[in-house]
């Protein structure tokens with residue numbers, strides 16, 4: 001099961017109802033934080049308390065955080081990271097944490113030529129994450145001062161090459177592929193390049209396909225002994241004395257297919273190319289149709305643009321987020337998106353604290369936050 005907690009749904013600046021970006025995805029192999037705008041740690045702990053109060057299991061225990069994945073360096077997506085890291089230290093974290101962020105090709109080249117302390121190329125936007133990484137290192141975000149190991153990954157999302165910055169000894173480690181969090185076995189995390197005014201990516205989290213469930217009853221009815229059953233259950237065929245071979249695969253139910261969720265940062269529409277078809281796409285919808293030229297100019301999306309993106313990548317469900325402060329009712333965004341999305345799947349908008357769950361079979365359920373907890377909410381189908 002995977003469950004995304006959407007903890008901030010405002011764009012650029014908070015409003016009375018919406019905070020800036022930040023989400024956490026819970027999986028059985030660990031938690032992934034995606035973006036951490038200002039005040040993220042307060043929202044995280046409030047969500048965790050409400051989960052506990054409403055009788056949900058303590059799936060948000062901070063020590064289960066395996067990775068933090070940033071979509072881009074605009075401060076509404078990153079300004080809460082350092083305080084969050086320091087709180088993890090105060091909570092006594094002592095196992096490694098891996099942090100991922102996109103950078104530009106020119107920064108990549110500079111690091112490759114001139115090493116850890118390479119001068120940042122002239123036209124690099126101030127919000128490139130190399131600049132923030134360095135500022136955070138100076139402010140004490142290193143393994144020595146935090147007391148737990150942090151692995152700082154910078155990637156160029158188009159070529160998907162990654163370099164690890166180690167502020168403790170000013171060294172770089174080059175990776176041909178993005179290293180995965182240690183605890184991940186059947187879950188994987190991938191960066192998908194997006195189109196924004198600074199280097200940016202979306203994040204896709206995939207639960208791998210698994211073999212079907214072993215049919216114990218069938219094995220028993222076939223009169224197999226304990227050893228033979230165990231052999232079939234672990235995937236080994238069994239040779240019977242009469243020369244007949246029992247295929248392990250014929251004692252399994254149908255394969256359980258892979259499923260995934262894609263969480264965009266800020267991006268122009270139709271810029272995301274997921275690996276396979278995502279069950280859920282959480283996409284920014286900063287503007288309404290009347291401001292579509294603004295969306296194009298600033299490389300953001302409208303609600304309709306988010307719907308076109310969802311259709312283009314075949315996403316089964318679309319969740320709209322990252323609303324401009326000028327949008328008073330997200331239902332207006334939803335109506336615009338529904339017109340464009342047609343009968344392509346389920347769609348809704350997110351409020352702060354909403355949850356979307358994908359169960360082991362790939363079924364999607366949306367939970368709308370209310371005063372005392374959450375209420376299951378039907379995704380609009382047309």
Ligand SMILES: [Zn+2]
Pocket residue numbers: 011012021074076077266322
């Ligand atoms: Zn933003």
Ligand SMILES: [Zn+2]
Pocket residue numbers: 072074196266
């Ligand atoms: Zn942005």
